[in-house]
Amino acid sequence: MHTPLKCLRLLPRFFAVSVAILLTGLGRGADKAPALPLEAFFAEPDMRSVQLSPDGKYLAFLTTLGTGKVGIALMDLATGKMEPLVSAKDENIKQYFWKGSDYIVYSGDLGGNESPAYRSISINKRKVVELSESYRERYSDMANQARVIDTLRFDPFHILIEGNKSIGSYNFRYWLVDIRTGERRSVDTGGYAVDAGNYVADNNGIMRARERFSGDKILFEIRPTPDALFTKAAEFPINDPLWEFLQFAADNETLYLISKEHSDTGSLRALNVRTGQLSPPLFNSPQGEIDRIITSWDYTKLYGVMYSTEKTHYHFFDSHWATLKARVDAALPKTENYIASTSQDEKLLLIIATSDCDPGTYYVLDLARGRLGAVGKVNHQIDPDKMRPMEPIVFTARDGLTLHGYLTRPANANSHPVPLIINPHGGPYGPRDYWGYDGEVQFLANRGYAVLQINYRGSGGYGTAFENAGKREWGGKMQDDLTDGVKWAISQRITDAGHVAIYGGSYGGYAALAGATFTPDLYRCAVNYVGVSDLTIITSWSRSRFGRGSDLYAKEWIGDDAQYKHDHSPVNFVDRIKIPVLNAYGFNDPRVDIDHWKRLEPKFKQYGKTYEIIIEDNEGHGFRNEAARTNFYRRMETFLAKYMDANDPSVRLAPVQAQEMPAKEKSN
Structure with a gap:
């Protein structure tokens, strides 16, 4: 299934340039964008998930290889030579990581089942070793599945997983897997405990922290020493855990965590697992939550944190890294610049420069030479000058809650209202929309639609109280937030009543169905992508x-x-729908089972509603393969063009002040 490749028939376009660190960034801002091919937005990227090898000799990246599937390619930084490394015949490789500088561990699932099959490959020997198989739930094959708990950066030959011992085995626990042979060795978890999970390993692969349910409490437990039993470090109500373990520092005693005990948005703190002492807050942002911590490659130093408000921000504890970040930003002033990877000695840094209009360009910064070299674009088909800016917006919901989001307008939206698409994100709890390049949004803007992304209550990133405000509000206040966003957009002359659609995936698909059923006069049409119906x-x-x-x-x-x-549940109110609905589901979806559609479609037929359906047999929660993905967006493009057209006689528009736009009911 997985074989090394000897030829690369299709490579991304690379820049063979090496430029000084005072390089300037790309510009932006054409007044009118021509319609670009749909494939420019949704074909596989030229390069993504780029990572430096620890010794700094290679760049690895995912790209479409000559097999037609996404595989891994290598670039030799000394010679500039590029070559394919490995690809799978049946599925795309979806992720990978380096183990030392000679091995790469990679994975891909089967048909979107989200149970990855893991393999390793030696750079020198080009030998592939099977580490785990994908668990096909519908066929009950009991594969030797694996979920990676820790990649164990300092152990070049082992990873820590959760899974079963072997094919057909019911011995399900934690294992050290030898990436050279696939052999699994059981791991001491500090004593068996019912309802324990979210284990955190130290840098030697020893389980040192975990969460455990106990009655109506959730306990956060630690092992003071590697051979000790777990002891309680903190406890909270089971429905309100205020800690989140992150990772150990190099000393295997300092455990970083996020605490919300005295901060709604969370503070970074350090827990000494040997003494049980918790540090004062190291950082807190009242306006946004911490996204991740930034450490040295060897975990000996805490350099800083990334956190998000309207955009991404940094707070540095290390002055050298603060200065370095400032120099990079001065060299690339038109983009947001992230350090994606470093060599072990931190003399080489991989930087991705991206923006709301730019999918990104990868650069290698050689600190010893003071040079910044561009090595490739994420998507060479996208011209940032022809994309549209993403504007942060704020408005107030009907109950006084402040809501944030992003508005992307098409090129012709400067002087008059345009058709609008409300695009709620999935989740719903925890995820949020961020400022940055979004191919889906840019595609819709390129086709003449404004796109409004609302971080409704329940979204992550805005603190505990905001997220908790979405509890048990499916089809309730979370949906009201979207409705209030439509009214705000109309009041701002961004759009007119009667020219609004709703499109979303996962929970966003539920919101699209809820919009069609619970507010049937608000939208002109709806697109439900792998959405919950029941x-x-x-x-x-x-x-x-x-x-x-x-x-x-x-x-x-x-x-x-x-x-x-x-x-x-929208499935119980299909009779209220007045608008056309496009639906799309993956047959293998492990999150939103195909039964959601099987219950929904008979109701569409029973009540004679106008609907379209796409079912992809080899996809799961979202269409990952290029052919299925482009087919979905082409169908959506046609659907929106038909039903958002103000001259379409199949749609009767009600008076503007009433915000009603019922569609004629007709049989499918």
């Missing part, structure tokens, strides 16, 4: 597959009252 399925699904933690999540966040689930 809350009874999603709550029973989480309970049956992931035990007590997901059962509690279903009750606390989604809602577990039978009447509530009935009243907030």
